[in-house]
Structure formats: C-alpha cells, structure tokens
Amino acid sequence: MQCVAWSLDGRRVASGSRDGTARVWDTGTGAELCVLRGHLDRVQDVDWSPDGRQVATVSWDGTVRLWDPDEGRERVVLGVHDDQVNALAWHPDGTWVATGSRDGTVRTWETTTDVDALVELARSRVFRELTAEERRGLLLPAGPTP
Numbered sequence: 001m002q003c004v005a006w007s008l009d010g011r012r013v014a015s016g017s018r019d020g021t022a023r024v025w026d027t028g029t030g031a032e033l034c035v036l037r038g039h040l041d042r043v044q045d046v047d048w049s050p051d052g053r054q055v056a057t058v059s060w061d062g063t064v065r066l067w068d069p070d071e072g073r074e075r076v077v078l079g080v081h082d083d084q085v086n087a088l089a090w091h092p093d094g095t096w097v098a099t100g101s102r103d104g105t106v107r108t109w110e111t112t113t114d115v116d117a118l119v120e121l122a123r124s125r126v127f128r129e130l131t132a133e134e135r136r137g138l139l140l141p142a143g144p145t146p
Contacts, residue, residue: 016043
C-alpha cells in the first residue's frame with residue numbers, strides 16, 4: 001500500500017498500491033468495496049472529492065484519473081504529465097484538482113467536464129505534496145529541499 005485517504009464522512013477509505021490499483025474499503029466492516037484498475041504503474045496519491053462522490057488518483061504512469069467509488073469504475077482520465085505524478089489535492093468546491101509531478105509542474109484540471117482545462121501553475125523541482133487551503137484559497141506545493 002502506497003497511500004490512503006479517508007472519505008469526509010469517515011465511512012470509507014481509499015488506498016493506492018504499487019501494483020497500479022486503488023481500492024475502496026468500508027471502515028466499519030473492513031470489507032473491500034471495489035478495486036479501481038486503469039493505471040499502468042504505482043498509484044502514488046489518492047484523495048476523495050469534497051462531496052465524497054469521486055476518488056482521484058495519480059500515478060507514476062503520468063496520469064490523473066477520476067473514479068466513481070460507488071460503481072467501482074473510471075469516470076475520466078483528466079490528463080497526462082510528462083513524468084511521474086506524485087501528489088494531488090482537490091479544491092474545496094470540488095470543481096478542480098491540482099497535481100504535482102516529477103516533471104516539476106503543478107497543474108490544475110477541471111473536474112466538472114470531460115474536457116481537460118489545464119493551467120500550469122508552477123515549474124520548479126519535483127513536487128511531492130499538495131494541500132488546498134480553503135479559507136484563503138491557496139494551493140500549497142511542497143518538494144524536497146535543494
């Protein structure tokens with residue numbers, strides 16, 4: 001297991017694995033609810049949408065994917081980075097997701113349509129973590145020290 005994220009209601013956990021799958025678990029029973037297959041390399045980060053209706057995953061295959069955790073199916077591949085994707089964060093209103101990659105970019109992707117609405121926010125070194133800060137509308141990227 002590479003990464004985990006709680007749903008906001010605490011009833012489910014999503015996990016990402018080195019085998020390229022993500023899984024959704026029931027926290028009350030420990031039962032595996034579904035396996036999300038589609039990535040070609042390890043799932044490096046996973047997160048729930050603010051409304052709990054979608055799970056986003058990013059992978060070392062360079063892709064950003066949205067999933068329906070109730071149906072256990074892929075909704076859309078949002079886009080592709082030029083290298084491994086390490087981190088993601090949902091905007092608090094759920095309309096976009098930001099991703100950070102080994103290619104040195106932080107990008108945003110529109111989640112309400114199937115059209116890639118990409119904005120490159122930063123170009124630097126490798127990004128390993130992202131946090132969306134709700135009160136001030138900030139996106140906080142983090143990477144290794146030089």
